[in-house]
Amino acid sequence: MPIVRLGWPVAIAMLLIMVSFALSLAYSHLRLRPVGEHVLDVIDNAAPSIDRLSAAHTELGRFGLGVTEYVLRPAHSRSTTRQDVVAARRAFAAQFDAYKQLPLFPGEAEAVAALERDLGLADESMNRALDGADRRSPAAEVELHESFYPLLFKLRVGLAELMAINTRNARISAESTLRATREATFLATVLGVSSLVLAIAAMLLVLRVLRGRARLMGREACRAPAARALLGSARAQHPEESPEIRAQGSNLGMRITWWRASCRPGPWRPAPRPA
Numbered sequence: 001m002p003i004v005r006l007g008w009p010v011a012i013a014m015l016l017i018m019v020s021f022a023l024s025l026a027y028s029h030l031r032l033r034p035v036g037e038h039v040l041d042v043i044d045n046a047a048p049s050i051d052r053l054s055a056a057h058t059e060l061g062r063f064g065l066g067v068t069e070y071v072l073r074p075a076h077s078r079s080t081t082r083q084d085v086v087a088a089r090r091a092f093a094a095q096f097d098a099y100k101q102l103p104l105f106p107g108e109a110e111a112v113a114a115l116e117r118d119l120g121l122a123d124e125s126m127n128r129a130l131d132g133a134d135r136r137s138p139a140a141e142v143e144l145h146e147s148f149y150p151l152l153f154k155l156r157v158g159l160a161e162l163m164a165i166n167t168r169n170a171r172i173s174a175e176s177t178l179r180a181t182r183e184a185t186f187l188a189t190v191l192g193v194s195s196l197v198l199a200i201a202a203m204l205l206v207l208r209v210l211r212g213r214a215r216l217m218g219r220e221a222c223r224a225p226a227a228r229a230l231l232g233s234a235r236a237q238h239p240e241e242s243p244e245i246r247a248q249g250s251n252l253g254m255r256i257t258w259w260r261a262s263c264r265p266g267p268w269r270p271a272p273r274p275a
Contacts, residue, residue, distance in 0.1 A: 017198045023191055045103045046170035052099035053163045059092035060159065064152045067126055071133045071144045082130060089123070099162075105169045108162060115158035122151040 066085040070078060096119075100112060125147040132140025 014202055017195050017202065021191070021195055045105070046166045046173070049099055049102050049166040050163055050170075052095050052102070053159055053166070056092055056095035056099060057156065057159045057163075059088060059095055060152070060155055063088040063092050064148075067129060067148060068144065071129050071140050082134075085126070085130065089126070105165055108165050111158060111161050111165065115155060115162070118151055118154045118158060122148065122155060125151055 063085070066080045066088045069080045070082065070085055073079075104112070125143060129140050129143040129148055132138075132143060
């Protein structure tokens, strides 16, 4: 039985299927890789930064309230000591330092530097106000209203600006993640459908080639016995072959060879059919 060779069309179809699957896998991997980075930006940077800044904003409120109470209330009715004010200031510094240890988004470093400058000025104003309150000087209240409160307001604005930067970058990362996921899913679906269509086309092509080869093999199986019987009959009737009979036998043998060669697969092509 001859070996059935399906030919280059089926090979190309199979190659296209493999290329389609490979492209789908490669694109999905490359397109979804930034998704992990965006998620890490939110988990490891934006969310902890917002949490630390919120805690620092709370401690800043306690700090400002402690300075106000220490300066405005008389010494005998104060519920806040200078150590309480210093403790509130240290608690704010602890939260703010923990925030600075996290990775910074673009534009965040400049805002941090401006806030630290204002914080240094607020510390100086606080010390002047507390020292004046200890001396019961009217200048302490003036220092509180004209210097400390404006600086405290700038610190609140600076913290709000830093939280806005982190919130904006978290939203950008989330949108980029969603967009990348949608694009990767869409292309993977398109390539998957293309692979399915190519697989169906290759299957149909294989069935068509097999059906054609089966027909050729059936024709060979039907013709070869009849041709051999005809040749044997001619030789039996004419044991002493004349040149004419030998020519007819040779011609018949050539026809049988041509019929077999027409069904044989491969690059070989039969000689022209004998007359």
